[in-house]
Amino acid sequence: MTRAIMIQGAGSNVGKSMLVAGLARAFHRRGLSVAPFKPQNMSNNAAVTCDGGEIGRAQALQARAAGREPHTDMNPILLKPETDTGAQVIVQGQRYATLRARDYAQAKPQLLAPALESFFRLCATADLVLIEGAGSPAEINLRTGDIANMGFAAAAGLPVILVGDIDRGGVIAQIVGTQAVLPPCDAGRIRGFAVNKFRGDVRLFDEGVNEIEKRTGWPSLGVVPWFDQAWRLPAEDVIDIRSSAGGRFKIAVPRLSRIANFDDLDPLSAEPGISVEIVDPGHPLPGDADLVLIPGSKSTMGDLMHFRAQGWDIDLTAHVRRGGHVMGICGGYQMLGREISDPGGIEGPPGTVQGLGHLDVTTVMRPEKRLALTQATYVPTGDAVSGYEIHLGDTTGQDCARAWLSVDGRPEGAASPSGRVRGCYLHGLFGADAFRAAVLSEMGGHSDLDYAGSVETALDALADHLGEHMALTTLLEMSEQPKART
Incomplete structure (x- = not known):
């Protein structure tokens, strides 16, 4: 019973x-x-x-x-x-x-x-x-x-x-x-x-x-x-996101107004050698960040306007000029491109907006939502990555030729010629310990955390x-x- x-x-x-x-x-x-x-x-x-x-x-x-x-x-x-x-x-x-x-x-x-x-x-x-x-x-x-x-x-x-x-x-x-x-x-x-x-x-x-x-x-x-260990568990909602002081490697995350699927931050926040700084509206992106991570958004075009209204586009350009790393996931990936087109008015009035321009890609919003649990491979190392996709829109362009993930033989993501700016649609990828360690190492960071074990x-x-x-x-x-x- x-x-x-x-x-x-x-x-x-x-x-x-x-x-x-x-x-x-x-x-x-x-x-x-x-x-x-x-x-x-x-x-x-x-x-x-x-x-x-x-x-x-x-x-x-x-x-x-x-x-x-x-x-x-x-x-x-x-x-x-x-x-x-x-x-x-x-x-x-x-x-x-x-x-x-x-x-x-x-x-x-x-x-x-x-x-x-x-x-x-x-x-x-x-x-x-x-x-x-x-x-x-x-x-x-x-x-x-x-x-x-x-x-x-x-x-x-x-x-x-x-x-x-x-x-x-x-x-x-x-x-x-x-x-x-x-x-x-x-x-x-x-x-x-x-x-x-x-x-x-x-x-x-x-x-x-x-x-x-x-x-x-x-x-x-x-x-x-x-419960003192609550911070080790995945955050439930945006009000639970907090900056976490760790080691010398700093990741700056702009708090978008419609931030979505930010569980990508949980494994990074749990790393003892990583400092994750959530940047609130009205504050500049920190000049000493090693990585700027632009998370997902429920309203990409609206959050792109929000991003610019804070002056973060100027801060991001300066960060890239200094040789800093940038990663965009899902909506953040779309924002990093040259333009986002919404011909069907899915997110608002039909139209096209200029992206941040750090990746040579364009996105077209489509009414069909992609929902999928995804197994992928990190191309540079061959490490396995498990994650999920939950998005509207298709992204194409020259920088997709430098895709850094492979999903069932299909290239996924894009990277700038320098490799310092990257984007993809795959959420949850930082939960894979080997991938997280490899990417952080490439950027000058370090990881030896068993993330799944720490949650258990x-x-x-x-x-x-x-x-x-x-x-x-x-x-x-x-x-x-x-x-x-x-």
Whole structure:
């Protein structure tokens, strides 16, 4: 019999994704078949799945923690913001529509059915399904048509654990206030609470726990201290990207306004000999950078304008003139070319814009999105590279004759005559240890990190951490067999 339980937050960014990953690893190690699930996610940091779709990268990490391959059923509704008021809507791994926020609110009731379909299909494969909410159920203005929190919990018959974030302060008000504003039918789904991100001696919050229990009637499942190894795990979203101080080799990464699929940075940030500097808008690209890495973008042409508005195009030209290295991945690759053409108006009004001009290539946007898990070879050394492609557009030009990757015999990428400027469509390539070591060595850096091993070690440490500070057996006992609402 499959059991399930939903982890919801008393606010946004309380650490739900990491808690689900740690719980998935902990229960997987107990011998249970565990599956993660998030009915609705909003992120431009996507992962390509084994069934040829895309899901939020947080669910891909949770699947890894559970010893599973990522599947589109784990995140059936994915919102990928394209503007401040609109997003591309992915349903069960494939593009459904691009909708403004108001239009999406009207479409949500139609999306509950595929979300439930994916959920119950996933339930058929697992002993325990751990469901992650989005934002907070306390946003009762969003309750009508909700498919992310209590609306989904009610539709699937799920018990809920509420998590508060003490690092921000006011955690008692977060949890008690959530109960106060919820309708009784929703509040009645909550079986207990946990407090996350505590710094210091957790016993100092004993009185706070007692106060929450007294005011809500919910039992505590634990106070979880700050997890110091969190930085070793792949970042979930753009707000989690941070500069990392390491060794003398410096990589500068401009923070694009629609940055996407930035998991390419995770292995580099984990390197002890590498310093990764995230350059915020309004700040120049550092003149002492060894490599400028331009990441992917959900809106390449818009982010190219953003890039120029910061003066980064001038900084990049100076960097190249000084003999610095440049790498563009996906959208960053397209920006490095001579021009980008969008005849069908996929990213906005139809037209053509001038690129940064550091690669002799041009890109034409196409309506068909390429989604693929990809095995490649690094041409200079023959090292194997595993990654994924998730992009619109075809890129051609003279510098493609210096392709530095080979995918099933097909050349991929482009390089300038000097070899110091490169681009490609393959995400995730820095996760390959041999490739990463070879490329960094060519640029004057060094690597001896087992990246995959470091992620596994961090997931095990997270499971141990939760095992020490949360009542996992009680949580498991609180899980129930899901039952669709009739």
